[in-house]
Amino acid sequence: MPTPSDIPLAPVRSVNAFDAACILAALWALVRVLRVARWRMKTTRLRGPPSTSIIYGVSRDIIVSTNTNAMYERWAEEYGVAYVIPTVLGSSAIVLCDPKAIAHFYARETWTYVLTPFASRLLKGVIGSGLLWVEGETHRRQRKSLTPAFSHAAIRQLTSVFYDSSYKAKSAWDAAIESSKEGTAVIEVQNWMNHVALDTIGIAGFSHDFGSLDGKHSVVTEVLDNFRGNPKASALNRFVFLLAQVFPVIAKTPTHRRKLIDKLNVAMGEISNDLLIRSRREKDMNVSDTDVGKSIMELLISAEDQDAELYLSNEEALSQIKVLLLAGYETTSITLTWALIELSQHPNVQARLREELLVFGPDPTYDQLKANLLYLDAVVHEILRLHPAVPEFTRIAAADDVIPLSEPVCTASGKMTESISVAKGTFISIPAASINCSTAIWGPDAKQFKPDRWLTEEGISGKAKEVQGHRHLLTFVDGPRTCIGKDFAIIEIKIVLSVLVKHFVFELRAPETRVKILRGILPRPRIVGENGFGVPLRIRRHE
Structure with a gap:
């Protein structure tokens, strides 16, 4: 007769494990139901577009659309300045298109409205615990x-760096034109704007020359370029990206894009660590550069002191370098590329800008760039209006809130309301690019490239004046997360354009040229019909 010790225990353990799994699944389902019930009780039920997919809601439509701005604007016209869109697997997001509501939202960002779990995981993996990732008090301290x-004083000292990079590009273009029998050259300007932006942030921010303009290879540029132009991987990437909005752990799926993110993280980490080590060594040797009195790197080194008022850990310091390298490179090069495209498409604007620059004469100083060249300022801000580097922002409510509206909206039950209640866990989206060119906000000419709108008080419509971002734009967002490098970027863009437009004439290669958006880390322009992601323009010297 078998003894109790002879009876196999595996089946018992298996049943227990199964029971435990069932209990956990039931608890998860119960918590989910209770959360949904609470959300429904505390959140104003708004109207919105119907779902076009059981799995994706309208999320896939937004991603694949060739004119996402028009979709958001059409929904705002139909459902009001605040509406709800169905997203992945039955989730939803409230979309705000109202200046008053958006101002309320941005004033509470990093506290009431924080990164979504997916965005938090993604940013943490790429840039670490830097300024783009942290929230609340930690964000305030790092910023x-x-x-x-x-500061204005710090940027004023960096204008020579911006000019040096611009003139390096000019010299290379002069050589290309000189070697051409036609007196013109077809130049892939997006690649060159990448070089200008990378070398500029390297020298201005970290006293490090990447040498990109001199032909040196850059791992950062290589990896970022690989994010674009991968049609075979795009379907899987899109599927993983959308599902990761609900299940962030899916973002770890080893897709081609995931591998590129990991490679970018390694490359940025190595570069950041090298910059930090070199700067510490120079500090110990009492080596300083008087031309960059308060460089980013010097501030990071100083903040590593345990006794510093705004102490940064080693991990935080490395993360700030990653943030500023990525943000200072990608966003600026995209904006400069769009600027050259728009000027090529609008030769009258280009000629008027060149005339202002030539009449002014020598290279303008920092203060002159801010105060004297009004048409240059108008052109730059019209570019920023029509082509924000980050077209949309989504956050999640970390606490219950009530968002005021400037005009009432009709709820799903047919009642009118001048405010909307949102429960903790609600997703809120701000379609910045759509709002920047909304006819309801900017008037009937909102879609036009029209720098003159910035030259008179009447050029900005009354509704647009209610938008509280920089110059009534959401390009640099607003509130605690307003882009810290806003003035740095604007002066760099002005200097690059002042040098290039004064010396060259830019033209499209063909009148019928069309431009499309290619998604990478951020959306970039691409000429339809061109291989890869280049933006070739025909360039000749201005005589």
Whole structure:
């Protein structure tokens, strides 16, 4: 007769494990149901577009659309300045298109409205615990530690760096035109704007020359370029990206894009660590550069002191370098590329801008760039209006809130309301690019490239004046997360354009040229019909 010790225990353990799994699944389902019930009770039920997919809602439509701005604007016209869109697997997001509601939202960002779990995981993996990732008090401390590097006085000292990069590009283009029998050259300007932006942020921010304009290979550029132009991987990437909105852990799926993110993280980490080590060594040797009195790197080194008021850990310091390298490179090069495209498409604007620059004469100083060249300022801000580097922002409510509206909207039950209640866990989206060119906000000419709108008080419509971002734009967002490098970027863009437009004439290669958006880390322009992601323009010297 078998003894109790002879009876196999595996089946018992298996049943227990199964029971435990069932209990956990039931608890998860119960918590989910209770959360949904609470959300429904505390959140204003708004109207919105119907779902076009059981799995994706309208999320896939937004991603694949060739004119996402028009979709958001059409929905706002039909459902009001606040509406709800169905997203992945039955989730939803409230979309705000109302200046008053958006101002309320941005004033509470990093506290009431925070990164979504997916965005948090993605940013943490690429840039670490830097300024783009942290929230609340930690965000305030990190931002305050970096603010002196982006003051007017600090940027004023960096104008020579911006000019050096611009003139390096000019010299290379002169050589290309000189070697051409036709007196013109077809130049892939997006690649060159990448070089200008990377070398500029390297020298201005970290006293490090990547040498991109001199032909040196850059791992950062290589990896970022690989994010674009991968049609075979795009379907899987899109599927993983959308599902990861609900299940962030899916973002770890080893897709081609995931591997590129990992490679980018390694490359950025190595570069950041090298910059930090070199700067510490120079500090110990009492080596300083008087031309960059308050460089970003010096501030990071100073903040590593345990006794510093705004102390940054080693991990935080490395993360700030990653943030500023990525943000200072990608966003600026995209904006400069769009600027050259728009000027090529509007030769009258290009000629008027060139005339202002030539009449002014020598290279303008920092203060002259801010105060004297009004048409240059108008052109730059019209580019920023029509082509924000980040077209949309989505956050999640970390606490219950009530968002005021400037005009009432009709709820799903047919009642009118001048405010909407949102429960903790609600997703909120701000379609910045759509709002920047909304006819309801900017008037009937909102879609036109029209720099003159910035030259008179009447050029900005009354509704647009209610938008509280920089110059009534959401390009640099608003509130605690307003882009810390805003003034740095604007002056760099102005200097690059002032040098290039004064010396060259830009033209499209063909009148029928069309431009499309290619998604990478951020959306970039691409000429339809061109291989890869280049933006070739025909360039000749201005005589």
